[in-house]
Amino acid sequence: MERRHDLGAAFAWLTRAMVAAEEPVLRAHELEMWDYAVLSALEDGPASTQAELADTVRRDKTRLIPILERLEARGLLRRTPDPADRRNRVVALTGAGREVVASCRAGIREVEADLLADVEPGERAIFVAVLDRLADAARAR
Amino acid sequence: MERRHDLGAAFAWLTRAMVAAEEPVLRAHELEMWDYAVLSALEDGPASTQAELADTVRRDKTRLIPILERLEARGLLRRTPDPADRRNRVVALTGAGREVVASCRAGIREVEADLLADVEPGERAIFVAVLDRLADAARAR
DNA sequence: GTAGACGATCTGCGCATGCTTACTGTTGTG
């Protein structure tokens, strides 16, 4: 019987550690973790409704609203009424938002590199690839 | 520039997914997640103080107390005053506790196997090994 | 056109969390 931590426990610890390690990066850009999550989700393209955006970032749609307002007030994103269905508000990054999230990501990549510094490059690549696939699968559920 | 999720986001999603997937296993043993975490932490040996135990499971010591009382009432662990320093209560698994946690772990290993089912065995071994090492490092901080 | 569905928003409930304070019993140090 192999002797190791439960995967769930390992994921939980690493989540905590990453949140803590990334906090200075986000604070340097005056962003909360959820702000970054939202901006990051919009990088692949606008969200056609706020409800859809709430779903992709796994956050309650009512709790998402203050975040969107803050980010819009800072000029990082725009909410435009959808002319085809005026119930919807399309959420899209602005140029400034794209810059901020790119800068954040660069900082976060450094933190990640630090975490993985002691892992041999070959194993590191496999680890990251598998993690990415598993995350996709977990997200799809 | 490689196109992938942030590690932190991946860890967070997988944590959620594992908590959800393991819930039926724990419920079958009438355990909360924290109950399992406590019992699991005690598997390697008794905790010489409750504060130390709280620290290893990363839980506030005052919040740990009701958990310990519940588990002790169910006969899964024992809190014995330390004769050498009667301020301390040594927390140790009972035989029943050891059985329950072993049974839980077996169920959780199945859930984990399910998660990793689509990963090729060689990559799976590397992934699990690296994850385990990273978790240890994150925990030590 | 009327009814039902849906998106955005607001408000509030219940729950879990980490922290803080306070109290008691115990230890050991000066």
Added chain:
DNA sequence: CACAACAGTAAGCATGCGCAGATCGTCTAC
């Protein structure tokens, strides 16, 4: 012996969370 430090316990506070309900404006199907 007195006093500071520490473990265990209890109680309270502020925060953040998901979720439910209500409202309003907007579609869409009949």
